[in-house]
Amino acid sequence: MMHPIRSFKALAKPMRSAVILGVVLALLASACLVQLGVLQLVEGARTAQAATRARTVQVTLGAKRGRIMDANGVVLAQSVERYTIVGNPEAAQDFTPLDCTPRTKDYCQQLDGKPLKTTGVAAVAQLLAPLLDMSAAEIGGKLAGTGQYAVLKKDVTPEVRRKIAALHLGGIVYGELSSERVYSNGSLLGVFLGGVDDEGKGVAGVEQLEDKALTGTDGYEIYQQGNGGEQIPGTMTESKPAVDGADVQLTIDRDVQWGVEQILRQSKEKYKAGWGIAVVQNVRNGQIVALADTDDVKAGSDEAKLSVARSVNETFEPGSIGKVFTMSGVIQEGLHTMGDRFTVPGTLTLDGQKYKDSFEHGDERWTMAGILEQSSNIGTILASENLSDDKRYDYLRRFGIGQPTGLGLPGESQGLLAQASQWDGRTRNTVLFGQGYTVNALQLTNAVGVIANNGVRKPQSIIKSVTGADGRTRGSETGESTRVIDEAVSKQVLNAMESVSEHYASQGFAGVDGYRVASKSGTAEVAGADGRLSSLISDYAGIIPADDPRFVITVILKDPEGAYGGLTAGPVFAEIGKFLMQKYEVPNSQPRKDAIPVEW
Structure with missing residues (x-):
């Protein structure tokens, strides 16, 4: 029989091990509980915050x-x-x-009704x-x-x-x-x-x-998104x-623009011109109604992004249209009136320089109005004899030649007008009839608009209004109107320009049935691809109706067959004028009764 004390000792050893193991397990459990508490109370919050940050996005x-x-x-x-x-x-x-089944049909994927392979x-x-x-x-x-x-x-x-x-x-x-x-x-x-x-x-x-x-x-939104990117x-x-x-409203009328572009492109083909430009300006407020050229470029295309509109960038000598500005200065300075009489020879030599007209003629008896009607270079020089070089320069500047239009259009070229002190013996006279300086189509249109607007140069505008997202609308910011010549002077020049129109209309060019027109043609030699004066610019600028001016129209053609502005650009002007009169239902003109004589 085992001794009791010995039996207790035998049992005590395993019990001690069990107790120790239990204590160890209890300590481990306590540590786990503490760690769990830390994770839940401390790290859990941090983890949740990190998860929230990971899901939170700022979306533009x-x-x-x-x-x-x-x-x-x-x-x-x-x-x-x-x-x-x-x-x-x-x-x-x-x-x-995911294959499509009755249970997954709302979010499965298949191609043409068949499972993907x-x-x-x-x-x-x-x-x-x-x-x-x-x-x-x-x-x-x-x-x-x-x-x-x-x-x-x-x-x-x-x-x-x-x-x-x-x-x-x-x-x-x-x-x-x-x-x-x-x-x-x-x-x-x-x-x-x-x-x-x-x-x-x-x-x-x-x-x-x-x-x-x-x-x-x-703007932006900050929110949390799901695994699929959804909010x-x-x-x-x-x-x-x-x-x-903001919405930007132009002064251009799309229908007029379309009509002018069509007329211009058809005319380019008819006269086999290199290119064409046309501008329509409202006389009463200086707004551009149409600004066209024959370049066929789609808006927003790479070519459109890399180019400048020819109507804005192209510069040229205006030719005889420049006589309008010269004669305005001559009359304003009191040197002559449109009724003054001149005997104009076929050629003229001044300071060793010989000048001639575009057609041969003997001595002609023309008034200054007749000189403009016949577009005589020699007559213009004679009428301007006492107009000093500084005044010649000053009046060109007053009409806006050699100055920016103020429209701020990207790529606009303001042309070139040298100071009078830089003119040579020939240039001082050629500037009188539109050679020796350059303009763009917008400048030329506004310069002729001075005559239509009783001697006042109005600032041009291409932006009618700007309307912000808040619905507020502001008009375009334009400069101040400037008086260039007296009203009485402008009426004399307008009268003579109307005789120019009648001259071409009588030959079947540039007339608009039912409406009086005041206009001037121009032709100028320009440098061609060979660098020599081998190309021509033919232009025509007119006011319609002449008895109650509404529009100024300018047409420019490069190298047209027929050469002279009145015979090529003039008919294009007439087509555009007819279109405008019909579209805006402008009443017919009253008969002309005050024509200044062109001959004596």
Whole structure:
């Protein structure tokens, strides 16, 4: 029989081990509980905060660029809703299509009603290809790389984006809101409207001129998003709405612009001209109603972004239209009137320089009005004999020659007018009949507008108004009107210009039935591609109706068959004038009764 004490000792050893083990386990459990408490109370909060931060995003709310409209509110340029389709290459590579069953039919993937036989990038590419109008190989190439962001296609319509969303590829493919600049009239006002770059910034034409007004201010939203990139409801913490850009309204009438462009392009073909330019200006307010050329460039195209409208940039000698400014100065200075009589020889030599007219003639008895009607260089020199060089220069400047138009158009060339002190013995006389200086079409139009506007030069404008996102509208900022010559002087010159028009109308050129017209033609030799005076500029500027001026129209043709401005640019002027009178339903003119004699 075992001794009791010995038996107790035998049992005590295992019990002691069990007790020790129990204590150790209790300590471990306590440590785990403490650690669990730390994780739940301290680290849990930190982990939750980190998860929240990971899910929280700031999303930019893009502002829409403002519209460009014509004088009647017709939209010429606007930004429309578009999407950039983005793929997640890493997620695409792990993609497994979900077969369509009655239970999964609302979020499964199939192609043409049949299960996909591929997985990963190939399956995603097969689903997207018909919607993006791209090959599966091209899409697959974009998704085969590393990273989580790959642009698949830009400028996708909302309709296509909705179809992509219906593929249930959340977290793999999604759309980022963007916009596309759309020009609904093709090449109408193409280069003049210009275009925007990839960032939506205006880089040419009106888009550049009014970029500050057209550009809006982006907003933002801060919220938490789910695994598919969707916003988790109720998690938005901060937001600022986007402010769209202002709408810019032009003074140009789209219908008139279209009509003028059509007439100009047809005339270019008819006269086989190198190019053509036409400007229509409202006499009463200086607003440009049409600004056309024969360059066929679509607005918003790369060419439009890299070019300047010929009507803004092209400069040329105005030729005999310049006689209008000369004679205005002569009369204003009290040297002559339009009724003064001159005997004009066929040639004239001054200071060793020989001058002639465009046609041969003997001694002619013309009044100064007759000199303008016959466009005589010699007669203009004789009438200006006592007009000093400084005055010759001063009056050209007063009419706006050699100065910016004030429109601020990108790429505008202001032409060239040298100081009188720089003129040589010949230039001092050639400037009297529009040679020896250059202008652009806008300058020339506004200069003739002085005669139409009773001797006052009004500032031109191309922007009618700017309307902000808040609905507030401001008119265009223009300079002050400037009196160039007295009203009585302008009426004399207008009278003589009307005789010019009648002269051409009697020959079947440049007349507008039912309306009195005051005009002047011009022809000037210019340097050709060979650097010599081998090219011609033919131009014609007129006021219609002459008895109640509404519009100034200027037409310029380069190297037309028929050469002389009155015979080529003149008929184009007449077509445009007829179109304007019909469109605006201008009443017919009253008969002319006050013509200044042109001969004596």
